[in-house]
Amino acid sequence: MRKYDLVVCGGGLSGIAAAVQAKRSGVKNVLLIERYGFLGGMATNGLINPFMPYWKSNEPKNVLIHGIFAEIMEEMRLFGGMKEGSDSFDAECMKIVLQRMVLKAGVEILLHTFVEQVHIKNDRLVAVRVASKSGIEFMAADAFIDCTGDADVAHLAGTPWEIGRDEDHQCQPMTLSFRMANVDRSKMPSNKEIDRLYDEAKARGEITNPREDVLHFSTMQDDVVHFNTTRVVMHNPISARSLTDAECIAREQVWEMARFLIGHVPGFENAYVQVTGTQIGVRESRRIVGQYVLTKDDVMNQARFEDCVCRFAYQIDIHNPTGTGTERWQLPTGGYYEIPFRVMVPKHIVNLLVAGRPVSADHAAHSSLRVMPACVALGQAAGVAAAMKLKKGSVAFKDLDGAAIHAELEKAGAF
Numbered sequence: 001m002r003k004y005d006l007v008v009c010g011g012g013l014s015g016i017a018a019a020v021q022a023k024r025s026g027v028k029n030v031l032l033i034e035r036y037g038f039l040g041g042m043a044t045n046g047l048i049n050p051f052m053p054y055w056k057s058n059e060p061k062n063v064l065i066h067g068i069f070a071e072i073m074e075e076m077r078l079f080g081g082m083k084e085g086s087d088s089f090d091a092e093c094m095k096i097v098l099q100r101m102v103l104k105a106g107v108e109i110l111l112h113t114f115v116e117q118v119h120i121k122n123d124r125l126v127a128v129r130v131a132s133k134s135g136i137e138f139m140a141a142d143a144f145i146d147c148t149g150d151a152d153v154a155h156l157a158g159t160p161w162e163i164g165r166d167e168d169h170q171c172q173p174m175t176l177s178f179r180m181a182n183v184d185r186s187k188m189p190s191n192k193e194i195d196r197l198y199d200e201a202k203a204r205g206e207i208t209n210p211r212e213d214v215l216h217f218s219t220m221q222d223d224v225v226h227f228n229t230t231r232v233v234m235h236n237p238i239s240a241r242s243l244t245d246a247e248c249i250a251r252e253q254v255w256e257m258a259r260f261l262i263g264h265v266p267g268f269e270n271a272y273v274q275v276t277g278t279q280i281g282v283r284e285s286r287r288i289v290g291q292y293v294l295t296k297d298d299v300m301n302q303a304r305f306e307d308c309v310c311r312f313a314y315q316i317d318i319h320n321p322t323g324t325g326t327e328r329w330q331l332p333t334g335g336y337y338e339i340p341f342r343v344m345v346p347k348h349i350v351n352l353l354v355a356g357r358p359v360s361a362d363h364a365a366h367s368s369l370r371v372m373p374a375c376v377a378l379g380q381a382a383g384v385a386a387a388m389k390l391k392k393g394s395v396a397f398k399d400l401d402g403a404a405i406h407a408e409l410e411k412a413g414a415f
């Protein structure tokens with residue numbers, strides 16, 4: 001058993017922001033646990049790219065998210081890891097930039113370590129049990145932040161959660177990202193023309209992927225194109241068996257898409273599959289049912305909260321959980337909504353917060369706040385709240401003053 005002040009589980013963008021901010025806010029011993037051999041979560045292991053909008057709706061000059069998110073972007077720029085004039089970034093640069101950031105802040109990191117059980121006493125989380133090449137160990141702490149993306153810790157601790165949409169609990173599809181290299185961009189047709197060629201290939205029976213179009217982005221390298229276009233529907237991201245099936249289906253889709261691109265799309269004649277994500281990308285899995293559940297109405301009506309920890313305006317963006325099509329609702333130009341601290345506070349356990357993707361929101365609201373900028377902002381807010389809680393001794397997270405957390409975030413330059 002090792003003892004810390006704060007243990008953050010999951011080294012994705014939300015976990016990094018939580019751990020770094022907690023240290024900066026005065027927490028002494030902070031441990032960050034990550035199952036892979038590098039940090040970044042979906043931004044690196046899922047090869048997800050680029051950052052979705054972090055400004056007021058349709059107003060790129062009115063930035064809403066500053067703080068640690070802006071620092072990551074700036075560090076990436078200095079490292080040469082951001083594409084000039086865009087929000088595309090290089091995943092390898094991201095790995096080293098994040099690692100330096102957490103080590104510089106004084107956070108202890110433990111890689112290759114999986115959180116697999118919890119030890120609860122009454123309404124407190126005492127320790128998480130982890131498995132690694134060292135065997136089984138217990139990491140005890142006064143407070144914990146669950147940044148596993150799937151709310152693994154909250155689930156193990158027995159707090160309530162939901163999954164998928166109300167009618168059938170199906171989640172948004174999973175997507176294995178991949179990149180094609182040696183592409184001659186000067187010959188690449190318009191998106192509309194690529195989609196027309198894709199429809200033709202579908203009609204010839206060459207495509208099994210249910211996605212309606214070919215979603216692709218530029219990268220740091222002129223000859224490399226990023227694809228976020230495979231689609232595995234009706235699989236369960238929190239079942240190892242279903243995830244295994246999903247990985248196999250997605251890998252077939254990557255090669256199906258590569259065959260189509262090389263064979264039918266100008267510019268791809270000499271291209272090849274350069275890389276796939278370390279794992280399939282999971283858009284949605286558990287969402288905790290916390291002290292407040294953010295709803296689609298809150299997003300579309302631009303809700304305001306005293307305990308606001310993040311302002312955001314990314315559209316509601318639901319990739320069809322069962323097949324073709326994507327539903328999108330944009331906020332009016334200049335609009336934004338607020339996310340309250342309470343969405344990170346699970347029920348029953350007094351010393352646990354959940355940050356990042358699985359916070360308390362309905363299926364539609366989740367589809368907006370799940371993207372990277374908001375996950376970083378929520379992580380930073382969790383770090384502020386953890387420091388505040390630890391200074392006050394045994395106070396429960398739910399009893400913290402949300403307006404005071406907001407004020408601390410203002411001071412930390414988050415808004």
Ligand SMILES: Cc1cc2nc3c(=O)[nH]c(=O)nc-3n(C[C@H](O)[C@H](O)[C@H](O)COP(=O)(O)OP(=O)(O)OC[C@H]3O[C@@H](n4cnc5c(N)ncnc54)[C@H](O)[C@@H]3O)c2cc1C
Nearest residue numbers: 010012013014035041042052115149175281282356357372
């Ligand atoms: C296909 C796809 C496309 C997307 N496109 C975009 C986009 O274009 N722009 C955008 O801004 N966002 C996009 N997103 C959303 C975004 O990438 C993620 O929602 C966000 O990065 C989640 O951050 P997180 O820190 O909450 O979780 P994650 O990034 O999932 O991090 C969780 C971390 O915890 C670790 N972990 C998990 N379980 C355990 C455990 N039990 N023990 C130890 N470690 C554990 C994981 O390895 C991981 O490092 C996309 C997502 C997907 C799947």
